Amino acid sequence: MTGFARPPALLGRQRECAALDGLMDTVRGGRGGVLVMHGEAGIGKTALLDHVAGTASDVRMVRVAGVESEMELAFAALHQLCAPLLDHLPALPGPQHDALATAFGRHAGPTPDHFLVGLAVLSLLSEAAGERPLVCLVDDGQWLDHASGRALAFAARRLLAEPVLLVIATREPGADLAGLPDLPVHGVPDAQARDLLASVLRWPLDERIRERILAEARGNPLALLELPRGRSQVDLAGGFAVPDPQPLSRRIEESFGRQIACLPADTRRLLLLAAADPVGDPALVWAAARRLGLPAEAAVAAEEAGLIEFTTRVRFRHPLVRSAAYRSGSLHQRLGAHQALAESTDPAVDPDRHAWHRAQATPGPDDDVAVELAHAAGRVQARGGLAAAAAFLDRAALLTPDPAQRAWRLLDAARARRDAGDLDAALEMVTAAEAGPPDEARSAQAQHLRGQITFEQRRAGEAVGLLFDAARSLEPVDAKLARQTYLEALGAAIWTADLDRPGTVREIAAAARAAAPGPTPPRAVDVLLDALATRLTDGYTAAAPMLDAALRSVLALEPGTDVGEWLWLAGFRAAGIVAGELWDYDTWHTLAARQANVARDAGALVHLQFAVNFLARTHLDAGELVAAAQLLDEDRLIAETIGTAPVGYTDMALAAWRGREAEATELIQSTVRDATAHGQGRLITFADHAAAVLNNGLGRHDEARVTAQRAFDDDLPGYGPFIVPELAEAHARAGDRDALAVVLRWLSERTRATPGDWVLGTEACVRALSTDGTAADDHYREALDRLGRTRLRAPLARTHLLYGEWLRRENRRVDARQHLRLAHEMLTAMGIEAFAERARRELQATGETVRKRNVATVTELTAQEAQIARMVRAGLSNPEISTQLYLSPRTVEWHLHKVFNKLEIRSRRQLRGTLPLAARRALSV
Known part of the structure; x- marks a missing residue:
């Protein structure tokens, strides 16, 4: 059996080869490397992978290729890559071992998180590279199934301290591979293109025709080698110059098609059969061939033509050969090939692939096949293959003969598409489901799903009506x-x-309150709904006891199998709002921290982006701006890891608290633009609050008054605790006692219903701003006493500032200095720079000289370094940290050495012990 014919040399690829050789040197030196090569079909990406393979004799190498017909089978490509390395599987931590084993169908188990699978792949590659460097070559990345693509990209972004090289060749780097180091592969230069063309021409060629071929091929090596094949001298001289509107890849495929057409009939049928099987298992192909009556000799002509080889795997010369072979047969022959493959696939060993081939062999509706596909969808989804589940459900719906049942299956497919993140396709399926026979329940569920998808597309205004009608x-x-x-x-x-x-x-x-009551005992959903609905219809006082009960019900709720639903309930969109309504900082912070921990443990990184913003917001009022900044850096790190945009809505608040005018103003303006475009009015309120903080800090109280009043008038549930202090200070500076009286009435309703130190301290401060003399002095002292019992260091420091400013105006300079000095020290230490500058100027006005200072920042730890350092201080081991942060232990150790160098320490013991004050602040959360 012959191998494949190869081009005479890698012509015109010095730049690409140098880049790949450099990566090989990096990996041999013990560091990781990643490269995504991209270019059109036939441009030479596979040849460059061959170049890497040819220089990899001293390393371990694994080589795989994506297969178009396998794109809908979850983790199919990943299984190809990891199969030779599974002898290292027992060395993985238990959760990672189980996640990978479940993803590959080695045993049953709960749905493995995609990011835990990605971490398991990273650990497996690291273990396999323990003895010598590992090189992983992935061809045809555009045909990787989505689950494999995400897991590989996840691992690729963390190959820092691992001696692993991952090179992925693809036509266009999709969203999964976005942000990874890339190398565009273009056509070869003209001189090398001429040499390649000359290597396949068997006769002299008119120079005008040669130029036409060169121009049409545009330096594409495969086009230069394949386009002339199968054409006679007359064809080239007479008709080849006619412009061809088809894409180059289609023309190359047709060139292969002409070669296949010259083969014997049995050989063509064998090629079609092999093309229909994405696994490349020769035993399966030959078993199916026997069912079709195809002799073993049928492979000889195809191998002699260099189109395919049968060794330990069935491998086509090029993906376009596979495509051409599949298209070469009639519909009847393709159906027969899939039927033979289905009959040759053991349903007990590989039920999903058996169901898929059986479905592809079915020309029309067949309920038995549809039921098998629906069951297969459940299995692949249980292994985390949402996109595969959606594909199975799509096909199940298409094969369902009963229109009503077909509509329900379309709705199931739409949900799977939505869960997989394909929102546009999900909406199309919802529309198709709605076109089925009338069914009240299905129509209502379709409307509900349409509303959910619309909200997730950030079209809140449209989503409201859809969800309301659906309810x-x-x-x-x-x-x-x-x-x-x-x-x-x-x-x-x-x-x-x-x-x-x-x-x-x-x-x-109002409609929710009039609806039928919930089940007994009520779910957290029911308690939250009743509480919020009462708050919005009957007001705060009537709702306060229900809000408290709702908050306790969520605190008692344990995350179940639907972690996403728990995160939604516990997060800022539900229970977080209630905690703010009750001025319950401790519960607010507890919920935020728990939400972040659950999202981390589940690997729900998109949820984690929102969770760290939510948690960062709680740190701002505690005066822990360094911790808030590190969490927002984590949001950006996650976004970089998974290829999304940072959530970032807390960034503008942080910039405002720091008094960084240009940065804060830009963030506020961009947030308002985006929120206006998407109907996200709550974000505009967030922006108004940030603007009020910024302007109060800078002493521009009239401007602060405008935005704070607008936010206060919105009366959004859960946001009063943040708006009221800004509005009261701005009104006081304007001397508007009537406006302050309105704020006090609003506050008094809260303090009567839910008295607590935060709200009572805020009320006392507003009363101090509204009064004079001894009464004001008493109210300021009460405010300081009550706020001092909380974790709210920023409001406490600002109250010292307000009190000191008032004392100076009362000509009580000695007393004023005490509070202004304390305010200045606290605000400076927290990094609340504009308010600290206000305190400095006030101190100068009392006659005290104050040196202008900034918050100490001795260390320059990155967000990830600081997070690892904090976890070491908490006593976690490197494997434990690697699991929580989705890094390998070797990468954790690499970061930790950088931490030691920056903090000028030598050991974990020192990190857990005494550190300089600035370093302790940098590591505090």
Whole structure:
């Protein structure tokens, strides 16, 4: 059996070869390397992978290729890559071992998180590279299944201290590979193109025709080698110059098609059969060939033509050969090939592939096959293959003969598409499901799903109406789902921040209260819905006990199998709002920290982006700006890791607290633009609050008053504790006692219903701003006493500042200095620079000289270094840290050495012990 014919040499690829050789040297030196080569079909990416393979005799090498027909089988490509390395599987930590084993179908288990699978792949590569460097070559990356692509990209972004080289060749780097080091591969220069063409021409060629071929090929090596094949001298002289509108890849495929057409009939059928099987298992192909009556001799002509080879795997010369072979047969022959493969696949060993081939062999509706596909969808989803589950459900719906059942399966497929992140395709399937026979329950569920997808597309204004209509439609058919949908509609409406327009928050709340009661005992969803609906219809006082009960119900809730639902309930869109309404800082912070921990443990990195912003917001009022900044750096690190945009809505608040005018103003303006475009009015309120903090810090109280008043008038649930202090200070500076009286009435309602140190301390401070003389002095002292019992260091420091400013105006300079000095020290230490500068100027006005200072920043730890250092201080081992941060232990150790160097220490013991004050601040959360 012959091998493949190869080009005479790697012509015109000095730049690309040098880059690859440099990466090989890096990996031999003990460091990791990643490269995504991209270019059109036939441009020479496979030849460059061959170049790497040819220089890799001293390393361990694994080589795989994506297969187009296998794109919908979850983790198919990853299994190819990891199969030769699975002898290292027992060395992985238990959760990683189980996740990878479940993903590969080695045993049953709960749905493995994609990021835990990615971490397991990283650990497996690290273990395999323990004895000598490991080189992984992945061809045809555009055909990787989504689950494999995500896991590989996850591992690739963490190959820092691992002697592992990962090179992926693809036509266009998709979203999964975005941000990885890349190398575009273009056509070869003209001189080398001429040499390649000359190597395959068997006769002299008119120079005009030669120039036409060169121009058409545009330096594409495969085009230069393949386009002339199968054409006679007459063809080239007479018709080849006719412009061909087809894409180059199609023309190359057709060139292969002409070669296949010259082969014997049995050989063509064998090639078609091999093309229909993405596994490349020769035993399976030959078993299916026997069912079709194809003799072993049928392979000889194809191998002699250099189109395919049968060794330990069935491998085509080029993916376009596979495509051409599959297209070469009739529909009847393709159906027969899949039928033979289905019959040759053991359903007990590989039920999913058996179901898929059986479905591909079915020309029309068949309910038995549809049921098998639906069951297969459940299995692949249990292994984390959401995209595969969606593909199976798509096909199941297509093969379902009953129109009503088909519509329900389309709805199931739409949900799977949504879960897989394919929102546009999900909406198309919802539309198809809605076109089925009339069914009240299905129509209501379709409307619900449409509303959820629309909200996730950040079109909150549209989502409100859809979810509200869906909730009302669901009431007579599914009361429990109706109540959940009412809560979702309320959440979406709150995000529009349009509380009074018909059809929004208050109307939805009234409808929710009139709906059928929830189950007994009530779920957290039901308690939250009743509490928020009462708050929005009957006001704060009536709702306060229910809000407290709702908060306790969520605190008692343990994350179940649906972690996403728990994160939604516990996060800033539900329970976080309630905690703010109750001025309960400790619970607010506890929920935020728990949300971040659950998201980390589950590997739900998109949820984690929102969670760290939520948690960062709690740190701002505690005066822990360094911790908040590190969390926001984590948001950016996650975004870089998974190829999304940072959430970043807390960035503008942090910049405002720091008094960084240019940065804060730019962030505020961009947030307002984006929020306006997407109907996210709540973000505009966030921006108004940030602007008020910024302007109060800079002493521009009139400007602060405008934005704070607008935010206060919005009366968004959960945001009063942050708006009221800004508005009260701005009104006091304007001397508007009437406006302050309005704020006091609002506050008094809260203190009567839910008295606590945060709200009572804030009320006392506002009363001090509203009064004079001994009464003001008493109120300031009460405010300091109450706020001093909380973790809210920033409001406490600002109250010292306000008190000191008032004392100076009362000509009590000695007393003023005490509070102004304390305010200056606290605000400077926290990094609240504009307010600290206000305190410095006030101290100077009392006659005291104060040196202008900034917050100490001795260390220059990155966010990830600081996080690792904090975890070491907490007593975690490197493997434990690697699991939580989705890094390998070797990479954790690499970061830790950098921490030691920056902090000028030598050991973990020193890190856990005494550190300089600035270093302790840098590591505190």
